[in-house]
Amino acid sequence: MPIILLIIIILTILLVVIAMRFQRKRFRQKLKTKAFNPQWVLILQKNMTLYQKLPDELKCRLHGLINVFLHEKTFSGYNGLQINDEIRVTIAAQACILLLNRDDDFYPTLYNIFVYPGAFKSMQTTSDGLVNTLKETVRTGESWHRGQVVLSWKHSKQGAQNEKDGQNVVYHEFAHQLDNDDGRIDGTPVLNSAEDYKSWTKVFSEEYTQLRDKIAAHKKTLIDGYGAESEGEFFAVVTELFFERPKLFKKEHLELYKELEKFYRLNPAEWF
Ligand SMILES: [Zn+2]
Structure with a gap:
């Protein structure tokens, strides 16, 4: 296939995709x-x-x-x-x-x-x-x-x-x-910047380890023990708490709350 024809096909596909996205947005x-x-x-x-x-x-x-x-x-x-x-x-x-x-x-x-x-x-x-x-x-x-x-x-x-x-x-x-x-359920969704990934990883891994230790020691926790199953479950479980019991969650896990506040761009503790 001549190179010029290939370029025309690629450009046409690109234009169609852009037009479809624009339509969908509108x-x-x-x-x-x-x-x-x-x-x-x-x-x-x-x-x-x-x-x-x-x-x-x-x-x-x-x-x-x-x-x-x-x-x-x-x-x-x-x-x-x-x-x-x-x-x-x-x-x-x-x-x-x-x-x-x-x-x-x-x-x-x-x-x-x-x-x-x-x-x-x-x-x-x-x-x-x-x-x-x-x-x-x-x-x-x-x-x-x-x-x-x-x-x-x-x-x-x-x-x-x-x-x-x-x-x-x-x-x-x-x-x-x-x-x-x-493409992966690993407790880290798509974030905005390298800085965001750095603080998310630090706070989430510390909190996740703490929860696992407490569950292993049969201690009572605000975060549901199911969150200790994996990092993916941990993110899902703390999302539930963030929207359901934001005030208590913020009081007991301020750094974790702040990471979710940045991610969801919401402060549900203000609504209660
Ligand atoms: Zn789950």
Whole structure:
């Protein structure tokens, strides 16, 4: 193939990609400013305690993000669950809380949200270092690398309604999605600068080690012991605390709180 033809093909592809991105950005902007369905406001008021605490400006931004999220992601019900607006809006709102102040690309590798009525069975591979074993476990949520999040509706709703227990399966699974933006769930999402990576790594590895030590010594911890499973789980678990019990979390883990405040560009302790 002549070199000039190859250059024309590459330039055409580039132009198409740029045009598509521009179109998508414009369409998202339209959805963000589109009037929010008043029925959906009622759903949020009924199901999401944190929604009522948000400053008006953030409430308004959340409405726009939900519009985009619901336009771009599909929901499928399993085990007889019929997907309705209550399910879509309650889950989308929690997923979008994590994006409220970030200029994010709306979980770009996520396409589908699978919802079960309650906890569901899942096959998981565990390893003792030598042998891999496939085992059936009961789960309330899962985040997959290839475009899916799986959730229990019962636990997603409970998580939204109870902001005091520090547990929220939707924040947890969508934190894994953010973490996976660089292709790895390792507790370090994409950050802005080398300086940010340096302080994140320092604070997170210290706190993670402390949690592991405390769990091993059977000590009580504010951070859920599940966070000691891996760095990826640690980031997901502290994200739950950051939005659910920000004041106490800030008091007990100030440096960790500050890292999350920088990452999410939000200070939820102010909302409580
Ligand atoms: Zn997890």
